[in-house]
Amino acid sequence: MAQIKLDGTSKVFGDITVIPPLDLEIGKGEFVVFVGPSGSGKSTLLRLIAGLEQVSGGRIYIEGRDITTTPCGDRGLAMVFQSYALYPHMTVRQNMAFPLEMAGEAKASINRSIEETAHVLDITRFLDRRPAQLSGGQRQRVAIGRAIVRNPTAFLFDEPLSNLDAALRSSTRLEIMKLHQQLGATMIYVTHDQVEAMTMADRIVVLNHGKIEQVGTPQELYERPANLFVAEFIGAPRMNRIEGEAAAALGAGTIGVRPEHIRIVQESGLWQATVEVIENLGAESHVHTRSDVAGPLVVRMSGSPGVKIGDRIGLSPADGFVHRFDRHGMALR
Amino acid sequence: MRTIPQQREGRLLLVPLVTFLLVFLSFPALVDIVYALSDVTFQTMRAPELVGLRNFGTVLADPEFWSACWFSLRFGGLTAFIECALGLALAIFLSPIVCRYGWTIAILMLPMMVAPSMVGLMYRLVLHEFAGPLPYYLTLWSGTSPAFLDAGHAFWTLVVVEVLQWTPFAFLLFHVAYISISSEIREAAAMDKAGAWRILWRIELPMMKATIAIALGIRFIDGFRVFDNVFTLTGAGAGGSTTSLSIYIYQSFFKGGQIGQAVAASALLFFTSLIVLYAGGMLKSYRERRRVAA
Missing domain, CATH: 2.40.50.140 (Nucleic acid-binding proteins)
Structure with a gap:
């Protein structure tokens, strides 16, 4: 059964159609990567699912519930931003506590969740530091931690590795994949990097000008590209x-x-x-x-x-x- | 090339700063200290007669000095608070408009472009009991008009005038601080289920804390040492009710010719602000040490 379902979802900014009506189903526990060149609408699509942008047409369902007009905080989704978007005036602990406090959880259970998550991500040492005192990779972990601690229906990642250097990028990539296996949670991941898409995805959605060019496993896309765009986008050196x-x-x-x-x-x-x-x-x-x-x-x-x-x-x-x-x-x- | 030992190099580099301080600060400061300790008038300015701390005693015993201090404190504190509160509200409330139409900032900045003494003169005309348009129309429409510049109202009139002129300054600082908060942080908070009020209280205001403190500080200093608009609008006005500390010093210096007393008063002001600044610095470093230790 599809956990997240887009039904004729579209987005228009003024006169410009960023995403023409589009259908997509994402299964429970799936790791789906939206990939495409810049301006392909992949981030916009993610933001529509997140609720940070309002859809111009069509509907979005999560676990069968129509959430097209539900505010972003009530969709049960967690997002990791490109800039990490940590709250700079709060310690790591306070950053991770924030979503739980907003959800009205009790203090004891908040502390327990934070300790557990910090242990999983190996950030216990940093709990009382501020984001400014952390390296890029450590901030990245905290951002992921802030998402995990809420125990969301699905995780949304918006180019989370693009601010890291090459070595850190590949190790963090591996960690996110391990995390996906460990949590078994649905993850939607946006990137412009076809290597990230190929290595991480269960299924890849190739986008171009807001249109889905092809949806398939990395192997399908590599072996049987539906068109020239996908053929040239997947694989390096290019076809x-x-x-x-x-x-x-x-x-x-x-x-x-x-x-x-x-x-x-x-x-x-x-x-x-x-x-x-x-x-x-x-x-x-x-x-x-x-x-x-x-x-x-x-x-x-x-x-x-x-x-x-x-x-x-x-x-x-x-x-x-x-x-x-x-x-x-x-x-x- | 000959190298200079590091310690000497450091001293050498400090020379221009020290020279500047000596020339522009120490000479007036020295003269001030001498005058503060002397019996001196315009006739004896080049031959002050040392009298010890007598001037300080006279000043401290002068009820007008204390009422001027109280006026300045009240005026500085109140205007700083109102200006910052209004400026903050405007910055947050108008930010969608100001971000979209940048030119609106120019209009909001307009009051700041006018010299404070001109503002004083202008309001003196506008609020004048017989000639002013505001009392005229108020009387025409409601049958009565408050006497804006009498002893009972002068303070509040001045507060309003000051606030109208300087709220844009606070607004500008807060606007810059507000728009520099990245939109991803607000979005992250929204994803974390925080509503607009909670984003304001838990995320935006704490992130603007430093700017708020700076704006309050600058506006307090500016309001505390107020002179020109008060002087042109009410003078020391309405039975001495609007004598700010600056006006008190000015009056005893130029009008009373009691140079020693005036300088002693300014020296007191100087030492007080030094103590306040030093205490502030101590508090800050104490807090930082405590945070590092924690």
């Missing part, structure tokens, strides 16, 4: 896009081949190309080539490349890994 004759030869307007699905074949190959740039990452290499008929092509291969800049090489796509799209960018199956 090679080939138009013109080379595409027409396969009966498509555009074809796409992921860099990891092209092989360098010294002699013939489907496409002849010249090596332009080589990025050697140690475990793998990205070979940037320019093909005579297919244009620029990136090849991803494990280990060192074995070719030099300026080499003439032949390239062949792996069988069964060529994605075909029609003139409108929709996948041909």
